[in-house]
Amino acid sequence: MTGIVYKSTGSWYQVKSEDGKFHQCRIKGKFRIKGIKSTN
Known part of the structure; x- marks a missing residue:
């Protein structure tokens, strides 16, 4: 599944998938462990 992150709250993310x-x-x-971060 692929989607776009619209909102993050703590460790939870609201994601809109390709089907809307x-x-x-x-x-x-593995992203948390590697320390990968993103910004708006």
Whole structure:
């Protein structure tokens, strides 16, 4: 699944998928461990 992050709250992210639906997601562990960060 591919989507765009619209909102982040703590460790939860609101993501809009390609079909237009919103999903509550958490970031994958390897991104957290590597310290990858993003900005708006």
